Amino acid sequence: MALLEVRDLRVSFDTDDGTVYAVQGMSFSVGAGQTLGIVGESGSGKSVTTQAIMGLAPGAKISGEAVLDGADLISMSEDELQRIRGRKVSLIFQDPLTSLHPLYRVGHQIAEVMETHGKVARKEAIRRAVDLLGRVGIPEPDKRVRDYPHQFSGGMRQRVMIAMALAYEPMLIIADEPTTALDVTVQAQILELLGRMQQDFGTAVILITHDLGVVADVADDVVIMYGGRPMERADVRSVFVEPHHPYTQGLLESIPSYSGRTGRLKPIQGYPPSLMRMIEQCPFAPRCAQVRDACRVAPPPLKPVGSSPGHLSACVLDANRVGLASEPDEAGRAVGAAEER
Amino acid sequence: MSAMRADELEIVEEEDPELNEQQFESRTPWRLAWRRLKKDRVAMVSLGFIVLLILVSLFAPLLTALIGHGPNAQYTTKGLSLSGIPVGPGHNGFLLGTDDQGRDVLSRIIYGSRISLEVGIGATFLALFLGVVVGLFAGYYGGFLDSVLGRFMDILLSFPILLLAIAIVARFGPSLGLLIFVISLFSWPYIGRLVRGQVISLREREFVEAARALGASDLRIMFVEIAPNLIALAVIYATLLIPVNIVTEATLSFLGLGVQPPTASWGNMIAEAQTGDLFTVAWWFLVFPCVALVLTTLAFNLLGDGLRDALDPRYGRSHISAARKVRRAFRLRRTLPEPEPVEAKA
């Protein structure tokens, strides 16, 4: 039984310059206490997905469903969503400095969550804030609770954000690039803390990141996004050990390997698609080395592949073909190129 | 090796066909701004009004000749009733009526527009020139020069501006040149401070560092790299400063310290109308100059507002668009910049 089940989510924005089709048919699910990694490059729609679900994307046109604990978040009113946010679902953002209010004490900002949702008295809320700050590893929490965000270092601020997210013991934490603005050594601290808190509180986590390494480290399941669509979905091991989608494969191959020099890198050629128009084909087709005619007909749906259950890929290629065929299909490319003229 | 290159090239070329075909010729910053401005109907109407006003003031002698009434001619018989009351709008061929001395209000308004535009635009350009030059040098060089120039601007800004303008004009006698000089003297520090701030942030941008790494001289960096990035700001603030300066001129004229009668200026027309209670029965010679003044300043303000949105959305944000929010949401700040030395100084 999934805690959050998102089906066919579509998000678009009307802008001065036209419509931005940010997310197209996104589906995923998170089990209670599990960690889902959503991975994608900039503009792939990974942040918009969760912000739209939580009603935090101003001006977004949203369709599809996102069932949390039996209730659909997409059809909820703003008031209903307000009661979910911070209570059942908390969010952590990329830049802890700009994400904390500069003019209020951190204790106040944490206590606010409890006061809003739990009708907890101020004094009690502050006492609990001190407790939380201690649990997320902030030394001398009884003193620091009275400090302002600018008096903390980057890593400590992110700890404050985590404490705030945990304040009402939510079922789900959505962490949107929580360590991107931090140094590697601090990132390691924060990821470790997030994992420990998840165990302590039994919270599920959606971790949004561009860093495959982070996902490999902490996620149970992974969704790879590209051009606003899910490309591949599987448990973390399957994604890294037997990636199916050519995009996932390309992504993994383009990372300079830690395990030593592998010679020349194999980049994915070309650039990501523009989201200013509806993409009526596989969004990866223009860059795909194994492109087929079928790729240009319609965006392929997610379908089961590989040996492990729950491994889904949105690719027209056959499960057993892929992974072996890394040589480009010259014929397919030529046809595709001709069609485009 | 060469095959690799050709391959990369090909990919880059076909990367976004839309970009190649449709958007290519129209995506220069100025074209983009113009396209946005064209969509703004209010701004376009204002622009039309301003163009018309400029034409009117350029061809003032021709227009008044067509009307048949000079701006200073007193039509004591035709223009005033027997009891000395000015003629109302539309009577005896006076489209907007006459004033207390029997002069044609319309002709005077037409000539008044010359003063307003001369002073408004003249003082603004002078202020712009001073402000940009001082701001550019202070911001670019920083250090001692910046302290001195910055302090100087601060002190000028803590002057009771209107009072000193009044004192200077009163002392040296009003003249158009002095008026332009005094008005720009007290308005350039605003632009100077703005430009300085902008230059300080531009100076730290990597493209300036890149120019320096190439061995470009300071002057080249200031005028080739930085100055083009100030144009949008300068255009916006010039448009917003013009109405302010027009009002300052009118105010000084109203206080009797600007353009001296009988030369018509909207300010002294209003002042003349206000002395004595004649305007209570002959409202037109008070109200029409006021309307001309208000419409002109309104047009410049509306245009400035539109320009601000069109040229650099960051300054105005009067139409905060979802597009910008989306772009924000999409943008990744993945870089870990080291603390800039200048920030450390601050």
Next chain:
Amino acid sequence: MTVAGGGATSRAEGTDELLLDVDDVVKHFPVSGGALDRSHAAVKAVDGVSFSLRAGETLGLVGESGCGKSTLARLVTALHPVTSGHVRFKGQDITSLNRRQLRPLRRSMQMVFQDPYGSLNPRRRVGSILSDPFSVHEHLSRAEVRRRVQELMARVGLSPEHYNRFPSEFSGGQRQRIGIARSLALRPSLIVCDEPVSALDVSIQAQILNLLEDLQAEFMLTYIFIAHDLSVVRHVSNRIAVMYLGKLVETGPTEEIYLSSRHPYTASLLSAVPVADRAFRSERRERIILTGDVPSPVDPPSGCRFHPRCPKAQALCAVQEPVLERKPGDFDGHLTACHFPVVAGEALANASRQTTAVSGSGPAEAVNP
């Protein structure tokens, strides 16, 4: 150095010619609060760094934010004056030259910047930006400049017809190609790349790394490659220098550093990087999680600057600053600034648990993933 083509073989191991010699350079930025405030605090951005570089090699400069690596890059390219110390380029001391004297040197020393958006002037056309090197240094006809610019654009993988476009009409990866083209224009011998790929997406990053590699082979370039991404640095560098709070803590051949790092900071830095393909291999390395944050460079810790966070710190470390020197058993050129260098097989994670009480600035965790 005549090896063409891609692959690891194209990476030059360097020649014997000493291209750059950095000798004990120091850069302090004064911190002051206004005209009447004359405090004497300074950001000690770079505090006594020495290294040298042979023609054709790639030196990877690694460190976390605020460690001074970008400042060091600007000292080497004479964009900032040094507070003290010397930088010799091709035998000439460039720290004492004025701007005019430096100008001819600029031809052979260039920089590629981090931010593909900030490094190109948004109000100028790409053709104009790329003709800068020629208009500053050479007097060529318009047609000749145009020809050379288009040649450059083609070389870095851009379409020469896009000569008249503005930077906003290019994607991040394309802009970084423009930045590389600009640095390449005058055929320099040294290019300092300041985090050239850290603002790019992974798939684009690989394109740019390959391009840099090809250009190095073709034009016999020497690189100083600054990055915080250790995998990227490992991929491109022959040698690595690790910086912490304005100082070099360890330097040596790339594989030496990665396989047998001696400084506890290097070791923890390496272990902290989450790496996709490592997570699913049998030999899982222990992860060392350091405590606390990087201290302020205004008031760095005494002795060894790493000691408050170091899992191996002892009383001596707080008192005496370690010298960057070759440790017994290391290869020539592998230098470490540590009193108690890591020995092979040592478990630092356990050490960090024991020293929690000593460092006392937060919980120290050691996890074995």
Next chain:
Amino acid sequence: MIRLIVRRLLYLVIVLVIITFLTYVVFFAGNPNNLAARFAGRDAGPAEIRDAAIRLGLNHGFWYQYWHYLVGLLHGNFGLDFQNAVSINSEIARAFPVTASLVVGSVILWLLIGIPIGIMSATHPRTLRDRASTTFALTFLSVPNFVLGLLLLLVFYYYLTRAGLSWFPAAGYVPLTQSPVQWLVHMILPWISLALIQAAIYTRLIRGSLLDVLGEDFIRTARAKGLSRRTVIYKHGVRAALTPVITQLGIDIGTLLAGAFVTEKVFGLTGLGQLALNAIGNEDLPVVAAVVVLAASFIVIMNTVVDILYAVLDPRVRLA
């Protein structure tokens, strides 16, 4: 904090020296004998002119007079009026309450109008309400002060009075201590004419500032915490958006206290502005200098108050 105040005071002294110096230069640029001749009267002979010059202190050189003036200032004494030979201190004491009444009343009024409209407009961007408030703001932004004043007088005084409703007086000032009701009645039109234009400026200012703040990450955090819209806008948004408003308010109050020339002239209020205008007309150097000094002091003092307020409101400034 103390260092800030000391630095500001030092700054004030520098500004005052420069300003008084400039004022003296401006008025001495002509021939001081002309001044004496004017004050001596139309038919005065050379001896009388010399007498006048001695009486006005004009026989001394520029530096002497200037120094004398500065010393007087240090004793809190603005000296004597050329025209009537009365103490300027007492003239200022008479004029200041008029200007203060005008400023205090209109500040309250324009904040009451400007802040709510600005907030409404920022929280409903691109709606009809926003357009309406933008129209309001840009219209009054474009109306010169004296035009609005005169039109108000025309409608509310002349036309109403002619219609038999003499609700508003034409001009003049009645001290608050004399008759609070009359004071209020006399001040209403001046307040409105000053406040409407200022309110327009503040509407724009607050709208822009609040829109910026509402786009900040910490607002998204506040919403993500499940706070109500009201809490997010007022507690998290408006609080942070106030900074530029406070700066502007400080400058405006300082500048207006120095004399709201136009409004005072239109409504016949004998405040500092009128005092200065008359003095300029009469080339009454000590009075002009006195008002200029007062004006600059108000501006610098208000700037100091703003800086202190900043520190109180923003912990980043206070604890830096």
